[in-house]
Amino acid sequence: MDIHHEVHGTDEGRPLLLVHGALSGIGTSFGLILPLLAKSRRVIAVELQAHGHTPDIDRPLTVEAFADDVVGLLDRLGVDRADVFGWSMGAAVALRLGTDHADRVGRLVLASVSFDDAGLHPGLLDGIQDLQPEHLHGSEFHEEYLRTAPDPSGWPGLVTKMKVLDANLPHWTPEQIRALQAPVMIVLADSDIIRPEHAVEMFRLLGGGVPGDLTGLPRCRLAILPGTTHTTVPHRADWLAPMIDEFLDAVTA
Template identity: 30%
Template sequence: MPEGFARAQDGTRLAYQVGGAGPPLVLLAGQANDHRWWDGVREDFEGAHRTITFDHRGTGDSDKPDEPCSTRGFASDVVAVLDELGIGSADVYGTSMGGRIAQWVAIDHPDRVRRLVLGCTSPGGPRATERDADVRRALAQPDPGAAERALLELMYSPEWLAEHDGPRCVLGDPDMPPHARRHHLAASNRHDAWEQLTAIRARTLVLHGTDDRMTPASNAELIAERIPDARARVLPGLRHAYFHEGRPATSELVLDFLADPD
């Protein structure tokens, strides 16, 4: 897979990866994850699209500055990668924190986004539906093994976990330094695009699993009602990593949406 580096506005090096051929599709990973978040899924798109991923600052082969960051700042990093690749406009598909970032790309850089897909994400701010206290406690357990198991169970159904031993590509970049993890968590928690969502003009599809407790599914309807002409699909029985467990059907939903001429 072709790889390279772009430079963010502040000089941070951003590692990117390109695969497939066709109209460009940017795939944005979740919090504390690098491009491997999309392993096993990006292949679904590479027959019809040139896929572009990159390692968020703090992850993978990108630089890891010990400085505060924001989902809006991450959106500027996306544009830096597009500029490096000479891409004027692309489809953008973001999941989890990647969906928060994708919102800002479409808000702040409307000419760079043709179509927008927002998965298992939230508008942020006081109007969003937050995860419950039990979920927060489970993820904050001092025992790393117990916390990882809790995260897996938030990502996938028990049936899927029983049949799949790995790889666990949505559990975060294991080499991410602690300061970068803190900055990612703060950026995701501070996200609030509610007031600006009405400015999005890209055709938008919102996807969410009904059984997602990490980011409750009611956020999908909140986002779809806020973005003009957006449509939401809530997927029965799926959790936060719906895009893995729900393959190939969820990938086909995205491909159909991106190919629809209307």
Template identity: 25%
Template sequence: MTRCSYHTVGPADGQAVVLLHAIATDSNLWSAQVPVWATAFRLVCVDLPGHGGSPDIDADLDLDGYADCVLDVLDELHIDTASLVGLSLGGMVAQAFALKYPARVRSLVLAHTSARTVEVVKGIWSGRIARFEREGMAAQVMPTLERWFTRSFAEASPLTLAWLSEQILRTTNKGYLSAIRAIQGLDHLDKLAAIEVPTLVVAGEEDSSVPPAAAAQIAERMANAKMLVLAGAAHLGNLERPVEFTEAVGAFLRQASR
């Protein structure tokens, strides 16, 4: 039995594509992409432990532990190989999976994510843990949304922000803290050269959490990677630039599946 809730969309005989979401969201984060990509691929939409419809967790998971959860899903579905599309935390999990289970990966999309958490950023996350322990999840909503989007998008998209607020609030306390600690432990940068599958690294031009220069470090360490920078987008480019993101990633997945 898997530790993740998941559902599949698209043709049963299509090339499998696993979608891995950001911290404090769930598989609904991909709502703009699923209807389009499902015309060509078998999408496996995963809720990471403690997020969305997945059960809460008993103990913290590191990134390898989250990768094991993804493996359980693929094994339950009898999927031998898949492409992984991960955003933010999901991109970190995708890296861990590709490093631990390289034979199970056809291609990777690493969006708005990093490969190493430096000490200053670890400290920032520790501050967020302290605020969470003092004030609870509700106090995390607005600061999180402010980091995720440009101001102009946020001001023009109140319904989208309300929708994401609900996802944040559905995240369990243990699921949130476990994800933060996994992010703090991220250190894949020097291992990325071992990943040989085609990889697309996606960055947001206005992403203060993972600036394009930080994302470029990932592409530079990988022999078979290329990079896409979404103009005017912050940390959730799949929502702020949905058509560009959907088409570019979809074209990459289609090419990589040939």
């Protein structure tokens, strides 16, 4: 499988890898923010198996396989270590890179991610197995797929595989979150599919939630975007870009 990727920006410093959400691609996940982030750094945007320009293969969709694919791409590009910004499913892939491929990751920006099922609002995925491909016809994700997929007729197969992934979401233990070596910025919409309490719990596991004037700032950060839903997080580029730039460039005390 040849993973589609795009390289933007300059060659200065450590590159930033962008990993999109489920059923999405580079355009719908990062179309607004990518040009802003690429002003000051090298940005590598990928499209995972069966998404966007990347073809499907005879393999289930799993976060673990996605992470391995991304490492393979970094190897081919000669990139030893990259910062990673992932949204939704892409944030889970970024988190898996941080726990399973720590030597390849610099800093992590995780937008709308949970580390276990308790992070989702109760009942959120009830009925997800009844989702049919045609239910998403006309959505920005379906329209992007029709424009970019090598086989536009593959949409039903992608939706079917995604339902299997949704029924087997990845999990991390609190100990794995505490052990993350990479500094982490957690991003959440105030009306996200992830419970705000879960984001705060993760923030605390990473060393956050302290009186910074007395203890100093922790390596992790938490940003909650007001008036924002899960699917409109990518629309908040003007808010996110300066926060992400400052986090990636910050010197860790």
